[in-house]
Amino acid sequence: MTENLMTESPADPETLIATERLTEVREAFKVISREIEKLRGLELGDRHPAVVFRPMRKEPR
Amino acid sequence: MRVEDAMHQPIREVAEAIRTGALSPVELTTAYLDRIAQKDKDLHAFVHIASDALDQAKLLEAAAREGRIAGPLHGIPLAIKDNYLTADMPTRAGTEATIEFANAEGAAVRKLREAGAILLGKTRMHEFAWGMETPPARNPFDTDRVPGGSSGGSGIAVAAGFAMAALGSDTGGSIRIPASLCGTVGIKPTFGRIGRSGIVPHSWSLDHAGPLTRTVADAALLVDIMSGYDPADAGSANEPPTDLQPALTAGASGLRVGVCRNHFFEALDDEVAASVETTISSLAAQSAEVVEFEVPELAYGLGAIFAIELASSTSYHLHHLMAGRTSAYQKDVRLLVEMGRFVTASDYLQAERYRTMLAEKFLPVFADVDVVVGPTMPLTAWRSGQREVELGGKRESVLETSWRFTYPWNLLGLPAISLPCGYDRNGLPIGFQIAGAAFDEASVIRTAAIVERTVKTHHCF
Numbered sequence: 001m002t003e004n005l006m007t008e009s010p011a012d013p014e015t016l017i018a019t020e021r022l023t024e025v026r027e028a029f030k031v032i033s034r035e036i037e038k039l040r041g042l043e044l045g046d047r048h049p050a051v052v053f054r055p056m057r058k059e060p061r
Numbered sequence: 062m063r064v065e066d067a068m069h070q071p072i073r074e075v076a077e078a079i080r081t082g083a084l085s086p087v088e089l090t091t092a093y094l095d096r097i098a099q100k101d102k103d104l105h106a107f108v109h110i111a112s113d114a115l116d117q118a119k120l121l122e123a124a125a126r127e128g129r130i131a132g133p134l135h136g137i138p139l140a141i142k143d144n145y146l147t148a149d150m151p152t153r154a155g156t157e158a159t160i161e162f163a164n165a166e167g168a169a170v171r172k173l174r175e176a177g178a179i180l181l182g183k184t185r186m187h188e189f190a191w192g193m194e195t196p197p198a199r200n201p202f203d204t205d206r207v208p209g210g211s212s213g214g215s216g217i218a219v220a221a222g223f224a225m226a227a228l229g230s231d232t233g234g235s236i237r238i239p240a241s242l243c244g245t246v247g248i249k250p251t252f253g254r255i256g257r258s259g260i261v262p263h264s265w266s267l268d269h270a271g272p273l274t275r276t277v278a279d280a281a282l283l284v285d286i287m288s289g290y291d292p293a294d295a296g297s298a299n300e301p302p303t304d305l306q307p308a309l310t311a312g313a314s315g316l317r318v319g320v321c322r323n324h325f326f327e328a329l330d331d332e333v334a335a336s337v338e339t340t341i342s343s344l345a346a347q348s349a350e351v352v353e354f355e356v357p358e359l360a361y362g363l364g365a366i367f368a369i370e371l372a373s374s375t376s377y378h379l380h381h382l383m384a385g386r387t388s389a390y391q392k393d394v395r396l397l398v399e400m401g402r403f404v405t406a407s408d409y410l411q412a413e414r415y416r417t418m419l420a421e422k423f424l425p426v427f428a429d430v431d432v433v434v435g436p437t438m439p440l441t442a443w444r445s446g447q448r449e450v451e452l453g454g455k456r457e458s459v460l461e462t463s464w465r466f467t468y469p470w471n472l473l474g475l476p477a478i479s480l481p482c483g484y485d486r487n488g489l490p491i492g493f494q495i496a497g498a499a500f501d502e503a504s505v506i507r508t509a510a511i512v513e514r515t516v517k518t519h520h521c522f
Contacts, residue, residue, distance in 0.1 A: 011383075016383055021399065025403075032400065044418055047417045047418055
């Protein structure tokens with residue numbers, strides 16, 4: 001790990017990915033991105049996300 | 062009961078033999094440890110063997126002799142996936158990066174111990190549960206092939222007779238995929254049914270805990286033992302533990318079996334298709350009512366699970382990414398963690414809203430049927446190093462193929478089991494998947510028990 005850290009280029013500040021790896025990672029993401037793009041076009045009306053925040057009850061004294 | 066016989070008996074019968082003194086848990090544990098020592102050098106199922114396994118067995122044997130029975134798993138040797146934290150064994154979650162995991166235990170492992178289980182060791186997993194191959198582990202049916210993942214070591218441990226059962230975790234199919242490829246039973250109950258405290262997270266809203274077992278009865282027993290509310294898991298359901306034993310003998314009369322003809326039957330191997338169709342016909346012949354239907358909205362599922370799993374996993378690993386520790390991850394896992402940085406917040410939330418829609422679409426389905434059945438996977442175990450497969454005239458990566466039929470049940474959080482329904486021309490197991498409505502594990506177990514009675518299961522021991 002230490003060796004990798006020493007030899008890798010600095011991370012891209014926006015993505016946190018080593019700059020020398022950015023092109024490879026972006027390229028690999030293209031296949032996934034096509035599936036996510038399909039989802040963007042889906043009309044979901046007023047549906048809420050499946051994951052919602054639940055307030056935590058205070059512990060009884 | 063002879064030790065060799067015990068290894069082929071249901072857990073309940075083995076536990077009863079231990080309770081009555083007809084079987085020594087020390088001899089049983091010794092036999093498992095000997096087999097692991099002899100055979101695991103080729104299969105690589107375990108990453109750690111408990112140094113105190115025999116001591117655990119001796120204490121439980123002495124207790125049984127005095128009539129002190131801890132519970133239904135008294136003296137039963139089990140294996141634990143390496144993403145379950147354990148107090149007395151190291152946890153690595155499949156990684157070699159310098160990340161420390163607590164020596165603590167969550168609800169599932171604690172309940173196994175309280176029930177009297179012997180923890181034999183930790184099983185190999187795909188790093189951080191982010192993959193379906195579990196290198197360098199090998200499939201016990203053919204060591205040139207993969208065991209699946211991410212709970213690959215647990216699938217091997219059960220199929221090769223290294224333990225009576227093993228724990229797995231399932232985010233997109235990680236219990237059912239190795240179960241399918243290694244010819245074992247594997248169940249993920251309803252989301253929240255088994256507490257996940259003490260399990261290294263992968264994707265909070267998709268992660269499920271569950272067992273891989275030799276039989277459906279063993280799967281039902283372990284779910285009964287591990288289920289119940291876990292206040293330390295934010296996703297835990299406030300439900301009582303299950304009682305699945307009556308479902309094992311409920312039979313097919315009046316059972317309504319759904320078959321979703323889109324998505325779950327697309328681009329699959331001919332032998333897998335034939336075996337699954339034979340199994341569905343067998344259910345019908347036993348007087349189950351078969352109902353066919355389609356849910357076109359499943360076409361959006363792959364984008365949704367990618368968005369949620371990538372974003373969630375990368376959120377979990379973010380501090381490691383910032384600290385440069387991900388450079389020590391395996392190449393494939395590092396790439397996935399980095400790709401998660403490209404999923405936008407709106408894409409993530411669109412995926413979570415899609416889950417609400419998909420759940421709405423399946424509500425009327427489960428009003429008409431008790432279970433939905435089909436193949437667990439489109440294919441049988443592929444060769445180590447194989448990257449692509451052609452099915453139904455479509456060429457795709459084996460990784461994309463492997464979880465196509467399992468991930469919808471993670472998006473829906475519904476209970477799903479895989480069990481063998483046949484073997485292909487190479488003798489490789491074919492998995493049959495049965496899913497049920499939320500918190501209706503009983504119908505899943507009922508159907509699985511019927512299927513199990515029609516199949517001659519092969520084990521590698």
